[in-house]
Amino acid sequence: MSVKIPIYMDYQSTTPVDPRVLEAMLPYFTEVFGHPASRNHSFGWDAEQAVDVAREQVAKLIGATAKEVIFTSGGTEAINLAIRGVAEMYGEKGRHMVVAVTDSRPVHDVVKRLVREHQYEVTEVPVDKEGRVSADAVKAALRPDTILISVMMANNEIGTVQDMVAIGKVAKEAGVLLFSDATEAVGKVPVDVQEMGIDLLAVTAHKMYGPKGVGALYVRRRNPRVRLSAQIDGGGHERGMRSGTLNVPGVVGMGKAAELCMQEMPEESARMGVLRDHLENGILAGLDEVQVNGSREHRLPHNLNISFAYVEGESMLMGLKEIALASGSACTTATLEPSYVIRALGVSEELAHSSLRFSIGRFTTEEEVEYVIGRVVETIQRLREMSPLYEMAKEGVDLSQVQWSAH
C-alpha cells in the first residue's frame, strides 16, 4: 500500500477542477472568446449560447429555471448580493432579519454591517447540540418587520444539514423571504428550491469541482417574484442584478461541474459516506475521549469534525503536516477564539480548541483514508503523552474544578 504525500482532506475548503470540467472550459479561453452580451455577431452568440447551457445546468441541479440563475464571482458575492440586495429593495417594509447562529462568516459580516450602518436589527436563531436549527425557533424569531430569514443549508465546519423544507414552510406562511447559503450543500446532497421554499440561494463552483472565481445566486421569479437592488452597476447584465462581463470559461466550467454532480451525486455521495464512516470508525476505534461534532444523522457525506480531548488543534495540524486538514482552533489570531460554530453546539472552549475537520472528496482513495487513520491515532497518542491535561484527567482530576490562571 502506498499513498502519495501530501494528502488532501480539505475538500470543504476547495476542490480541484475535475479534468472533464477543465476540458469543457478550455475552448472558451481562445476559440469561443466572444462577449456573451454582443448581439451583433456569431462570436457573441456562441458565447451567449454556452452561458445559456451553463445556466440551465446549474438551474437543474437546484430545481430552478435557467432565468432564475444570476452568475457572480463566487459564493461570497452571491451572499452579499442576496442580503444587501434584499435590504435595499425591501428596507421600507422592515428592518429586521433572522439569521441562524451557525451561518457562514460572510452572512454574519454582511448583516453586521447592515446593523451598524443602516439601522437594521438581527435576531440570531440558536442551534441544538447537533447544529440543527428548528423551524419553530425560526418562527419564534419572526417579527412583523422581518424581511429576510437566512439559514445555511449545510454547515462548512460540522457538515450539519438543515431541515430546509420545514424552515421554508415557516417562511412561506409568514410571507418572509428565505435565503440559504448552499455553497457546501449543492452537488453533495439533493437541493430543490421549490420543495424547500427557498427564494434566494448562493452557490459556488469551486466546492463542486468547478473553477474558483465563479458562483451563482438563485433569485426566485414566481411566488413571489423576488427583486434585488444591484450591488454592482454597469451594463445591466444578468437581468440588471449583476453587471459586468461574464467570466465565460468559468461559467461554462460551473455548468459542467453542476452537470457532473447531477449525474454522479447518488453514487458519489454513497461512496463518500462509506469512506467517511470508515475514517470516523477507524479514529474512534483507535482513541478514547474523542467526540464527533455535528449531527450523525443529518450531515454531509464528506464531512467529519472531531474533537480530541486534551490536545490542541494547531499542534495536531503540525503533527499531521503531510495531511491537509482544517482546525477549529484559531490560536494564531490575536483573540485566541475557537470556532464560533462549534461553540454554538454547546461544546466547551477547550474541546473547540481540540477539533479537526476532515473533508474528503471525489479523488480521495481508501488507501488515503487508511493512512490518515493511522497517522491521526499515532499523533494524538503522542500529543496526549505530552499533555498535562490528559495526565490530570487520567489521575482522576476534574478539570472543570481546577482554578486555572487565565491569561
Add this chain to the structure above:
Amino acid sequence: MAYSDQVLDHYNNPRNMGSFGKDEEGVGTGIVGAPECGDVMKLQVKINEDGIIEDARFKTFGCGSAIASSSLATEWLKGRTVDEAMAIKNTDIVEELNLPPVKIHCSVLAEDAIKAAVGDYVKKSGKESASGGSGAA
C-alpha cells in the same frame, strides 16, 4: 503558518518531556495557562541540596510554539541556581526559537511556568523546614 527550524526541532524531539512525582524530594511544580485559552504548561524542577536545578520536566497542552517554549525552558533550567532560573526572560525564548509576534504569549507562559515551578519549590522547602520536615505538602 511557517514554523522556525528551532520550533520544529523541539516539537519533533521534545526535551525532558514527562513528570516527576509532585511530592518527590526537591521537586517544584508549576502549572500555568488555561484549557479554554488553548494552552496549559506544566513545568517541574528537581533541585538538589546545593540549590542547583539538576533536572527538569515539562508537559504542555498547546500549539507547537508552546510545546517548544516549554521544552526549551527545561533545557535551560538544568544546571542553574534558583536565582539564575528566575532570571530567564521570555524575550530570550522568543529570540532562541525565532517566535513570530502572534506566538509571543507562548514564551510569556513559559517564563510564568518557570517562576511558578521554582516558586513552588521555594515555598515547599521553606514550609518543610518550618514544620520540621514532615513532608506533607
